[in-house]
Amino acid sequence: MDRLQALKVFVAVAETESFAKGARATGLSSPSATRAINMLEATLGARLFTRSTRRVRLTDVGQAYLAEVREILAQLQAADDTASGAANTPVGQLRITCPQEFGRLYVAPLLTEFLDEYPQVRADVLMLDRIVNLVEEGFDIAVRIDHLPSSDLSAVRIGQVRRVICGSPDYFATRGRPHAPDELAAHRLISSGSTTALNEWRFGSDGSQAVRVNPQLRVSSVAASIDIARRGWGLCRVLSYQVGPDLESGNLQTVLDDYEPAPLPIHLVHVEGRRAAAKVRAFIDFAVPRLREVKTLHLPVPCRT
16 A cells, blocks of 8 residues: 555544544445555554554544644645646535534535536535634644634635524513613523533623623533524523524513623634645635625624613
8 A cells, every 4th residue: 555545544444533434435345544654654653543343533643643643635636736727627526624513504505506516516514513624634624613713724704603692482471581781690591512611601892801601401412502593492502693583583582781701703714825726716705795685693782872
């Protein structure tokens, strides 16, 4: 097996954390994938993975090597694309990462239309509520909902969202409405996510007012927290786009609007330069005008009195 193929196997095994899955992703047998990794480790004189009967994990050396190998393979792919004309024709694998609910509501429907228009493109979408490093983890495009730090990446703004607290009319009819953040202690709260930071909710245009909360119910799914609030059990805190249809229909209503933090911008972020292949440019051109037309990504900021 040549060195380039071995590097592709290494990346596939690292991403799937499995020799068998990595082998299938590269069209090889499990023994062939194992031999490729063994050859790399022997050549480098370093162990890239720790193996167990249930899982394969990168060592610290392997983690650093993975970032370098991904960059090398991306540069080779860009060179191949240029030589074959793919730099001007949308073809190949398009990898996108985005928050789970945003991906479910907006990215997935857009992608099916995009793939119908560009049948030579294949798409791989990672819907995950964490920041993914585009270059190190080998993605082409990311949806970012927050203010962006300085970087070498290109970004196109597509909208903004608010962080809102909402409940159903039935809930408010039986338990009343909070009129200030410190009144939340008297209400049933539903938090979504898995971090301890969810014990503190911030208010005010600059987010300087912190209120400690003790949610009676925690769920890992944003969609589940919204459904529970919709059924009148308690109040949830979510991003406005996640409850846009519910707010329009009246199934949910927001409270404490005057205390909301400043809106969060939404961007499509991508690698520019030669790495921005035609598939990336085509998706940006396809998605940006459509997302900018989505009403729930442009809810007005409430007037403060």
